[in-house]
Amino acid sequence: MLCDRIASAKWHTEASIRSQVPTELEPVHLIVDAHRASDITNEQARDMLEKAGFSQDQLRAYFAALDRQLAIMNSCDGKTAFRLLDGSMSEERHFAFREDVARAQRFALTRAFADASLTKLATPQTVADAAKWFRLSHDPMWMEWEFSDHPAHHFGALLTAAGDDGRGVQVRLADAAGVGYLHVTEGTIWPDTVRLAEGGDCKVEVDGELERWPGMALLIVDYVVRINSPRITETRPCDDLTALNHKRSKNGKPPLFSHHIVDLNKQVKAGLRLAERFDADEAAHGKRRLHWRRGHFKCCRTGVFWWNPHLAGKAELGLIEKDYVA
Known part of the structure; x- marks a missing residue:
């Protein structure tokens, strides 16, 4: 971890x-x-x-x-x-950051959860609508993840409530490269400002050094929203660390932190596998003929959910036959 x-x-x-x-x-x-x-x-x-x-x-x-x-x-x-790279925080703030991570409620996101972002598997309007379900389940709250296509970089974000009205979220984003560097960037996200911008993309207001990572700020909002969406997310405690930490203590090593593991549920994972095949098929055959449309995230009154694949297109233009079912 x-x-x-x-x-x-x-x-x-x-x-x-x-x-x-x-x-x-x-x-x-x-x-x-x-x-x-x-x-x-x-x-x-x-x-x-x-x-x-x-x-x-x-x-x-x-x-x-x-x-x-x-x-x-x-x-x-x-x-x-670690070798600390230049960032927005002083050396004293770095060590305060270490203490805050130790007292936070910690969540480890699986690669499947980290890769399946709303921006890739939902419409921009859904991303904007989903922001209303952003809330910190704990204060402070720590999330960490890595992407399948960038396994050498490990990311973590420490989130705490910010602003007099509690609208903002202070973010200390840690980017740990495999070569031993650690870069911590500090800023504030205003989740209730997620909106559709010109061109159809989503934007979120960000202050501080985090302005250099606008895409990462939106991704952090996405992660918290999906953690708060039980219809698509499974959260389980990590393995019992009691015996391991007892052994580490005997060897003079600090104990490992307990944490929660956040993953997509089985239905969403199955849908994502089908979605990959749909994308390949549609790229080869076009989208207008009668075909199975891939699954995607949508919003309802109670939060984000997974919309299963369904038939779309015009039958009179032909049928794209598939050797699998939704």
């Missing part, structure tokens, strides 16, 4: 790395840089410093500091240590 790694891993920023490896040599920033250090050889670094007129003792001190800094950077594996 990403929340376990966030709570227990060491976190390193540029400032914290420099504080762990103090050096009096100002030109360090010319060489020790997150994106350039691995590209500069020791010989090149030595030439740069010698031209600057440093003594051999200063050079030895510098290279010793350089080696320690690189060792810290290389220790960031995304499991036992």
Whole structure:
């Protein structure tokens, strides 16, 4: 779980790395840089410093500091240590974020749930209508997920109520790359502003650094809406961690967090499998002949539900025969 790694891993920023490896040599920033250090050889670094007129003792001190800094950077594996990228939060806010994740109610979204977004499997009007069922089941609330086509990136979002009237939701979005980086972006979403925009797409009002992730903001609204839709969603507790955490405690390791697993129910999963076949068939044969139309998400008075595949098209134009039933 990403929340376990966030709570227990060491976190390193540029400032914290420099504080762990103090050096009096100002030109360090010319060489020790997150994106350039691995590209500069020791010989090149030595030439740069010698031209600057440093003594051999200063050079030895510098290279010793350089080696320690690189060792810290290389220790960031995304499991036992993270390297924090620049974001909207200060270092103090990062550590407050860790504490807030620890006290939140936590939800792990399956890949099937994360991939099946409303924006892909519903009309824009349905996406806009569904926003009325956005509500935080817990405050704070943590969700984490990864996409099937981007398994190296693990995402998590910490949601807390915001605004005097409770309309807004503060979001701290964590993007954990497989190389050991962690980027936390902070902002506020106003879920009741989801609306159809010019061109037929949906938009949602977002403040702060999260404005750079408008699609992700809408996806977070989508996830919460579907978590609150029992007709399409199954939520179950994770396995009992008592024995495992007892063993971890004996080995000096922190306990793992309990959490809920959020998945699509069997009916929706079966419908999605058919939908994939419908898409392939319609691409090959066209949509106007009599055919099975794929299932999709719709809204009713009580929330979001799954609309099963059904016959559509004109019989007089022909029939697209299929070797499966809805």
